[in-house]
Amino acid sequence: MQQVQENIFQKHLEKGTVFLDRNIITPHYLPSMLPFREKQIELISSGLASVLHGKKANNFFLYGKVGTGKTVTVKHVLNQLQEFIDKSPAMVDFAYVNCRNYNTKYKILLKALGKFYPKKDFIGYSSAFVYEQLLNYANEGRHLIIALDEVDKIRDLNELIYSLTRANDELSLGSISLVGISNNLFFKDRLDARTKSALLEKELVFPPYNAEELKTILNERVARAFRPGSVSSSAINLAAAIAAQESGDARTAIMLLLRAGEEADKMDFSEVSDVLVRKAKSSVEEEVILNVVCTLPKQQQLVLYAVSLLTDQGKGLQRITSMGHEQEAVFFSGDIYNEYKRISLSLGETVVSSRWFREYVNELDTYGLLLTTASGKGVRGTTTLIKLGFDAKKLRVVLEKELMGE
Ligand SMILES: Nc1ncnc2c1ncn2[C@@H]1O[C@H](COP(=O)(O)OP(=O)(O)O)[C@@H](O)[C@H]1O
Ligand SMILES: [Mg+2]
Structure with a gap:
């Protein structure tokens, strides 16, 4: 028996949307006004x-x-x-x-x-x-x-x-x-x-933007990207606050509203609420972090890759965290340096001295990609303990593409 089926695109056309011009709320769009710059x-x-x-x-x-x-x-x-x-x-x-x-x-x-x-x-x-x-x-x-x-x-x-x-x-x-x-x-x-x-x-x-500045930037974009009244002011405030707290980054703020808007459309909601912004937070943060990883210089990517690989392979010291039951993979700085050397040599990259290695570890720490602490006096004397600041598997995938792709 033959059934008459609706074309699969039909429903997408009829569906309501919170966007007036989605392009305006993407990071590629070039606004004509740049407040605070x-x-x-x-x-x-x-x-x-x-x-x-x-x-x-x-x-x-x-x-x-x-x-x-x-x-x-x-x-x-x-x-x-x-x-x-x-x-x-x-x-x-x-x-x-x-x-x-x-x-x-x-x-x-x-x-x-x-x-x-x-x-x-x-x-x-x-x-x-x-x-x-x-x-x-x-x-x-x-x-x-x-x-x-x-x-x-x-x-x-x-x-x-x-x-x-x-x-x-x-x-x-x-x-x-x-x-x-x-x-x-x-x-x-x-x-x-x-x-x-x-x-x-x-x-x-170029200094980071504060929450007030991000709010102004967002309001300007929202007015042209979304249908009138379809974004709640609490959604804008929350997107600005999250982005200001993370790094003062207008891209994060814009992406939060874009993803929240997409989610509103998917759920057939007529308003972008702060609940949807909160829901978008982790996926946007992940996008932003992986983007930062791609902009790192190669040597830092190699150091980060060494930590990601060892973490993913479960080779860290397993410590019980302050939470009591969760486990985390922690490494001695020297072990990471050895793994970094091994990887760099196998990829035909230069191997930097341990002084530069420490410098790179510190920089990765400021980006929150690595977390470092000094160990107490122990078997190896005082050394730095290193742990990954983000999902090991995801970093590994991105870094393998960066370092070994093409
Ligand atoms: N002052 C501003 N006014 C309006 N939009 C801005 C402003 N600063 C940044 N943006 C927007 O934020 C996003 C990130 O800006 P971008 O220039 O790519 O940052 P960077 O190059 O410093 O990483 C872009 O979508 C851009 O349009
Ligand atoms: Mg740029």
């Missing part, structure tokens, strides 16, 4: 404005935790610059490169050239040729700005900075300036002296 916008644009006067701009280095608006601020400034030169043509051009996707000097120069010569295809040409083309483009009298987002992901950063600095010495006309952006608060302290002085001509820090 007026000062940064002013400093960056006034610095870059030199190119409009036919002079090289200073190199900028912007840093701050994830979700503090660095990417969106730079894109906003560059969009404004584009708008300006569309109206008043100038020998100025720029390229924005996300170095998480383009993580070598060659890939970055290729990506920038693709923007400067949209009709040409440089794939397959040598690094020297690509570099030469970039120089020629500037040498026609253009002042170029290259924004390197997540600059800490570049494998041969010293070489790239050195080449581009030398380029400016070789150019008789035009110039190349850089805007480096990093989510890593410690990255600049680890740079080679020469790279550091070239890249950090002007530094700008």
Whole structure:
């Protein structure tokens, strides 16, 4: 017997939704107003404005935790610059490169050239040729700005900075300036002296947002992303409070409302309530943490991987926690260092000294990815005890993809 079935898409079309324009509440959306970043916008644009006067701009280095608006601020400034030169043509051009996707000097120069010569295809040409083309483009009298987002992901950063600095010495006309952006608060302290002085001509820090600021940012977005009256003010307050408490991160705040809205649609609710925001909390936090893990420098990923692997394999010292029954896997710092060395060697990565290893452990601690305590005096004297701050299996999966994928 044949049954007439409704098309499976029909019900999705008829279903009610709390969203007016879902895109506006995703992290990729570029808002036209950026409250609480007026000062940064002013400093960056006034610095870059030199190119409009036919002079090289200073190199900028912007840093701050994830979700503090660095990417969106730079894109906003560059969009404004584009708008300006569309109206008043100038020998100025720029390229924005996300170095998480383009993580070598060659890939970055290729990506920038693709923007400067949209009709040409440089794939397959040598690094020297690509570099030469970039120089020629500037040498026609253009002042170029290259924004390197997540600059800490570049494998041969010293070489790239050195080449581009030398380029400016070789150019008789035009110039190349850089805007480096990093989510890593410690990255600049680890740079080679020469790279550091070239890249950090002007530094700008993006501080975390507090709950009040996040509330303002959210209200602005909610008004355009959701149907009027479909998000309760307690939902907005809670999303702002959670994000402020975690890290002052606007991305977390926005994601909380996005996921809560999706859940409302799924349940056929007409309002996004604080209950749905609370429900979204753990999955959003997980997304954010795994995103932070992907932005870590490779050596820190290797250290974190060593702890994740040993934890997942159940190799830690099992201690009864203060809760009495729960068990946790704790490690001696030295055991983690040995495992880190083993993994790095097997992947053909450099092995850092135990001094740098301790430095990385401390940084991972500040991100909450590792928890460290000094052991009391014991068999091995005083040592650091290390334990994982997040689910071992999930970290292992993500790090294996980061370190061994591609
Ligand atoms: N001041 C702000 N006003 C409005 N939205 C913001 C602001 N700062 C950040 N956002 C939003 O928060 C999210 C994260 O910002 P992003 O620029 O990606 O942070 P970062 O690059 O520092 O990690 C984006 O969706 C962005 O639109
Ligand atoms: Mg960013």
